[in-house]
Amino acid sequence: MTDLLQDLNVYLVGMMGTGKTTVGRLIAQHLQYGFLDTDDVITKAAGKTINEVFAENGEEAFRNLESDVLSQVCAYTKLAVATGGGIILRRRNWSYLHHGLVVWLDAPIDVLYDRLAADTTRPLLQDADPKEKLRTLAAGRQALYSEADLHITITHDETPEQVAQKIITAIPSVLKSNISLN
Ligand SMILES: Nc1ncnc2c1ncn2[C@@H]1O[C@H](COP(=O)(O)OP(=O)(O)OP(=O)(O)O)[C@@H](O)[C@H]1O
Protein backbone atom coordinates (compact mmCIF):
# COMPACT_ATOMS: atom_id res chain seq x y z
CA MET A 1 0.00 0.00 0.00
CA THR A 2 2.70 2.52 1.00
CA ASP A 3 4.58 1.47 -2.17
CA LEU A 4 1.46 2.12 -4.23
CA LEU A 5 1.02 5.56 -2.68
CA GLN A 6 4.61 6.52 -3.57
CA ASP A 7 4.78 8.95 -0.63
CA LEU A 8 1.82 10.99 -1.95
CA ASN A 9 0.09 13.09 0.68
CA VAL A 10 -3.44 12.07 1.64
CA TYR A 11 -5.79 15.06 2.04
CA LEU A 12 -9.02 14.60 3.97
CA VAL A 13 -11.80 16.96 2.92
CA GLY A 14 -15.41 17.16 4.06
CA MET A 15 -17.84 19.04 6.23
CA MET A 16 -17.10 20.12 9.78
CA GLY A 17 -17.51 17.18 12.13
CA THR A 18 -16.98 14.41 9.58
CA GLY A 19 -13.84 13.47 11.51
CA LYS A 20 -11.02 14.73 9.27
CA THR A 21 -8.83 15.60 12.25
CA THR A 22 -9.69 12.51 14.28
CA VAL A 23 -9.40 10.04 11.39
CA GLY A 24 -6.44 11.86 9.81
CA ARG A 25 -4.27 11.04 12.83
CA LEU A 26 -5.16 7.36 12.52
CA ILE A 27 -4.47 7.33 8.76
CA ALA A 28 -1.03 8.80 9.47
CA GLN A 29 -0.33 5.99 11.94
CA HIS A 30 -1.48 3.31 9.49
CA LEU A 31 0.63 4.70 6.66
CA GLN A 32 3.59 5.67 8.88
CA TYR A 33 3.10 9.21 7.62
CA GLY A 34 3.36 12.54 9.41
CA PHE A 35 0.11 14.27 10.39
CA LEU A 36 -0.89 17.88 9.82
CA ASP A 37 -4.12 19.79 10.36
CA THR A 38 -4.42 23.00 8.34
CA ASP A 39 -6.68 24.53 11.02
CA ASP A 40 -3.98 23.89 13.64
CA VAL A 41 -1.25 25.37 11.46
CA ILE A 42 -3.39 28.48 10.90
CA THR A 43 -4.09 28.97 14.62
CA LYS A 44 -0.40 28.57 15.44
CA ALA A 45 0.69 30.94 12.65
CA ALA A 46 -1.96 33.55 13.52
CA GLY A 47 -1.43 33.20 17.28
CA LYS A 48 -5.21 33.09 17.79
CA THR A 49 -8.14 30.75 17.61
CA ILE A 50 -10.21 30.24 14.47
CA ASN A 51 -13.09 32.05 16.18
CA GLU A 52 -10.78 35.02 16.79
CA VAL A 53 -9.49 35.05 13.20
CA PHE A 54 -13.08 35.05 11.88
CA ALA A 55 -14.21 37.72 14.37
CA GLU A 56 -11.20 40.03 14.11
CA ASN A 57 -10.04 39.54 10.51
CA GLY A 58 -13.05 38.01 8.75
CA GLU A 59 -13.63 34.81 6.79
CA GLU A 60 -11.81 36.13 3.69
CA ALA A 61 -8.62 36.60 5.74
CA PHE A 62 -9.03 33.08 7.14
CA ARG A 63 -9.40 31.68 3.60
CA ASN A 64 -6.24 33.52 2.53
CA LEU A 65 -4.30 31.99 5.43
CA GLU A 66 -5.76 28.59 4.57
CA SER A 67 -4.56 28.84 0.96
CA ASP A 68 -1.10 29.99 2.08
CA VAL A 69 -0.80 27.07 4.50
CA LEU A 70 -1.96 24.54 1.90
CA SER A 71 0.45 25.88 -0.72
CA GLN A 72 3.30 25.26 1.72
CA VAL A 73 2.08 21.88 2.95
CA CYS A 74 1.85 20.46 -0.57
CA ALA A 75 5.60 20.87 -1.02
CA TYR A 76 6.07 18.01 1.50
CA THR A 77 5.45 14.28 1.06
CA LYS A 78 4.31 11.41 3.33
CA LEU A 79 1.70 13.49 5.15
CA ALA A 80 -1.88 12.76 6.10
CA VAL A 81 -3.48 16.20 6.07
CA ALA A 82 -6.75 17.08 7.80
CA THR A 83 -8.05 20.16 6.01
CA GLY A 84 -10.59 22.75 7.11
CA GLY A 85 -14.14 22.10 5.94
CA GLY A 86 -14.10 25.05 3.53
CA ILE A 87 -10.77 24.36 1.83
CA ILE A 88 -12.57 23.17 -1.30
CA LEU A 89 -14.14 26.62 -1.83
CA ARG A 90 -11.12 28.18 -3.54
CA ARG A 91 -10.34 26.87 -7.02
CA ARG A 92 -6.63 27.57 -6.44
CA ASN A 93 -6.64 25.16 -3.49
CA TRP A 94 -7.51 22.28 -5.81
CA SER A 95 -4.24 22.69 -7.67
CA TYR A 96 -2.50 22.07 -4.33
CA LEU A 97 -4.81 19.26 -3.21
CA HIS A 98 -4.31 17.39 -6.48
CA HIS A 99 -0.60 17.01 -5.72
CA GLY A 100 -1.85 14.23 -3.46
CA LEU A 101 -4.81 11.91 -3.03
CA VAL A 102 -8.01 13.67 -1.97
CA VAL A 103 -10.44 11.74 0.24
CA TRP A 104 -13.95 13.09 0.92
CA LEU A 105 -15.43 12.10 4.27
CA ASP A 106 -19.19 12.32 3.89
CA ALA A 107 -21.54 11.93 6.86
CA PRO A 108 -25.27 12.67 7.30
CA ILE A 109 -26.18 16.11 8.66
CA ASP A 110 -27.76 14.55 11.77
CA VAL A 111 -24.43 12.92 12.63
CA LEU A 112 -22.54 16.19 12.17
CA TYR A 113 -25.09 18.05 14.24
CA ASP A 114 -24.96 15.54 17.10
CA ARG A 115 -21.17 15.76 17.16
CA LEU A 116 -20.96 19.56 17.01
CA ALA A 117 -24.13 20.83 18.72
CA ALA A 118 -22.26 21.63 21.94
CA ASP A 119 -19.09 22.84 20.21
CA THR A 120 -18.30 26.56 20.18
CA THR A 121 -15.06 26.42 18.17
CA ARG A 122 -16.65 26.45 14.69
CA PRO A 123 -17.50 30.08 13.94
CA LEU A 124 -19.80 29.23 11.01
CA LEU A 125 -22.00 27.18 13.38
CA GLN A 126 -22.50 29.96 15.92
CA ASP A 127 -25.90 30.47 14.36
CA ALA A 128 -29.49 30.57 15.59
CA ASP A 129 -30.16 27.33 13.71
CA PRO A 130 -26.88 25.40 13.41
CA LYS A 131 -28.53 22.31 11.88
CA GLU A 132 -30.03 24.38 9.07
CA LYS A 133 -26.64 26.11 8.64
CA LEU A 134 -24.97 22.69 8.26
CA ARG A 135 -27.60 21.74 5.64
CA THR A 136 -27.06 24.95 3.68
CA LEU A 137 -23.28 24.71 3.79
CA ALA A 138 -23.33 21.04 2.76
CA ALA A 139 -25.72 21.67 -0.13
CA GLY A 140 -23.55 24.51 -1.44
CA ARG A 141 -20.37 22.45 -1.17
CA GLN A 142 -21.55 19.02 -2.32
CA ALA A 143 -20.39 19.44 -5.93
CA LEU A 144 -16.96 20.63 -4.78
CA TYR A 145 -16.38 17.80 -2.31
CA SER A 146 -17.36 15.36 -5.05
CA GLU A 147 -14.24 16.39 -7.00
CA ALA A 148 -12.24 14.30 -4.52
CA ASP A 149 -10.50 11.15 -5.77
CA LEU A 150 -12.21 8.97 -3.18
CA HIS A 151 -15.68 9.27 -1.61
CA ILE A 152 -16.06 7.64 1.81
CA THR A 153 -19.55 7.60 3.30
CA ILE A 154 -19.77 7.38 7.07
CA THR A 155 -22.69 6.00 9.05
CA HIS A 156 -23.57 7.13 12.56
CA ASP A 157 -22.13 4.10 14.31
CA GLU A 158 -18.72 3.83 12.64
CA THR A 159 -15.78 4.43 14.96
CA PRO A 160 -12.84 6.60 13.84
CA GLU A 161 -10.74 3.42 13.56
CA GLN A 162 -13.35 1.80 11.30
CA VAL A 163 -13.45 4.88 9.09
CA ALA A 164 -9.65 4.94 8.89
CA GLN A 165 -9.63 1.25 7.97
CA LYS A 166 -12.24 1.86 5.27
CA ILE A 167 -10.07 4.57 3.73
CA ILE A 168 -6.91 2.46 3.86
CA THR A 169 -8.77 -0.42 2.19
CA ALA A 170 -10.20 1.81 -0.55
CA ILE A 171 -7.04 3.74 -1.47
CA PRO A 172 -5.44 1.05 -3.69
CA SER A 173 -8.51 0.90 -5.96
CA VAL A 174 -8.20 4.59 -6.80
CA LEU A 175 -4.46 4.42 -7.32
CA LYS A 176 -4.79 1.40 -9.62
CA SER A 177 -7.48 3.07 -11.71
CA ASN A 178 -5.31 6.18 -12.04
CA ILE A 179 -2.39 4.12 -13.27
CA SER A 180 -4.48 2.35 -15.90
CA LEU A 181 -5.79 5.70 -17.20
CA ASN A 182 -2.30 7.06 -17.80
N1 LIG B 1 -16.27 8.21 13.78
C1 LIG B 1 -16.56 9.00 14.81
N2 LIG B 1 -17.42 8.56 15.76
C2 LIG B 1 -17.74 9.36 16.79
N3 LIG B 1 -17.28 10.61 16.99
C3 LIG B 1 -16.43 11.09 16.10
C4 LIG B 1 -16.02 10.32 14.95
N4 LIG B 1 -15.17 11.07 14.23
C5 LIG B 1 -15.05 12.24 14.87
N5 LIG B 1 -15.79 12.26 15.99
C6 LIG B 1 -15.95 13.37 16.95
O1 LIG B 1 -16.63 14.43 16.26
C7 LIG B 1 -16.07 15.68 16.60
C8 LIG B 1 -15.55 16.37 15.33
O2 LIG B 1 -14.48 15.58 14.80
P1 LIG B 1 -13.25 16.28 14.06
O3 LIG B 1 -12.78 17.46 14.83
O4 LIG B 1 -12.27 15.21 13.78
O5 LIG B 1 -13.98 16.76 12.74
P2 LIG B 1 -13.37 17.60 11.53
O6 LIG B 1 -13.87 17.00 10.29
O7 LIG B 1 -11.89 17.72 11.68
O8 LIG B 1 -14.05 19.04 11.73
P3 LIG B 1 -13.50 20.49 11.26
O9 LIG B 1 -13.76 20.62 9.79
O10 LIG B 1 -14.35 21.47 12.01
O11 LIG B 1 -12.07 20.57 11.62
C9 LIG B 1 -14.98 15.40 17.63
O12 LIG B 1 -15.54 15.57 18.91
C10 LIG B 1 -14.62 13.95 17.39
O13 LIG B 1 -14.17 13.32 18.57
Ligand SMILES: O=C(O)C1=C[C@@H](O)[C@@H](O)[C@H](O)C1
Ligand atom coordinates in the same frame (compact mmCIF):
# COMPACT_ATOMS: atom_id res chain seq x y z
O1 LIG C 1 -16.37 24.33 7.09
C1 LIG C 1 -15.73 25.40 7.27
O2 LIG C 1 -15.82 26.40 6.53
C2 LIG C 1 -14.78 25.44 8.40
C3 LIG C 1 -14.37 24.27 8.98
C4 LIG C 1 -13.34 24.21 10.03
O3 LIG C 1 -12.50 23.11 9.79
C5 LIG C 1 -12.52 25.50 10.08
O4 LIG C 1 -11.64 25.56 8.99
C6 LIG C 1 -13.41 26.70 10.10
O5 LIG C 1 -14.22 26.63 11.25
C7 LIG C 1 -14.28 26.77 8.83
Ligand SMILES: [Mg+2]
Ligand atom coordinates in the same frame (compact mmCIF):
# COMPACT_ATOMS: atom_id res chain seq x y z
MG1 LIG D 1 -10.60 19.31 11.86
